[in-house]
Amino acid sequence: MLEEMRLAYLLVFLLCAVTLFLGLGYRGLVSRKHSLCLSLAGIVLAGAAFLAAVLPGNHVYGATVAELPAQEKVVALTFDDGPNPVYTEKILAVLAEEKVPATFFVLGEQARKHPALVRKTAAQGHEIGNHSDRHGDVMRMSQAELAGDIARANKAIEQATGSRPRYFRPPHGFRDPMVLAEAERQGLTLVNWSVICRDWLNPGVDVLVDRVQQAVAPGAIILLHDGDGLKQTAPREQTVEATRIIIRTLKAQGYRFVTLSEALEQQK
Ligand SMILES: [Zn+2]
Known part of the structure; x- marks a missing residue:
């Protein structure tokens, strides 16, 4: 109850x-x-x-992952709101050049529009998570609406990649007991973040890199965006460029990049 x-x-x-x-x-x-x-x-x-x-990292309503177990210097890059045909491709190119994995929290509706891009992302060794179907307000949905929304996004991801996602990030990280319980019922662990860059405001590449530098710590989960809700019209050039610099800077500081599964499944 x-x-x-x-x-x-x-x-x-x-x-x-x-x-x-x-x-x-x-x-x-x-x-x-x-x-x-x-x-x-x-x-x-x-x-x-x-x-x-x-607030992204508290457990008041149930277990929420906001950072990785940090026995070593690992970080996870996460990209929300895609797949976006322009910016997801550019970010994939940066990740391939730098040879690091990331996790993409995709929208079901975007995944249905661009299944080949989701498939390609997974094939390149990145993890695909569920970011809801249409970036709706999960706090206002009825249980049936919420269950349907999460299930539709799961199905879109499974149809594109052949495997079910393990992680759910609700839009804006908002959750209450029902959101957490429904995610769990559908086999998903709720994952938020510990480092927020506010890249959707396009404050400049230097600012984005600096925000990561200020907040990063072993086990950090960094939130970035390759898309923009269902509109998909916002520019993400700064995110693309900042991603390259963030990776190089953190590598130089001895950090290793992991997918969520790599860090969280080891723990079990
Ligand atoms: Zn989002």
């Missing part, structure tokens, strides 16, 4: 509780001090419940 809990229900419940406490205090049925304290506690709990859903 708790597994099916939605963040929205919890927030509505807490909002009702805050209103009730304020009402009781206003009518003098509880002391004003108690009324204010209980209301404040409700507001703080609601804020914490919201943050638990949107």
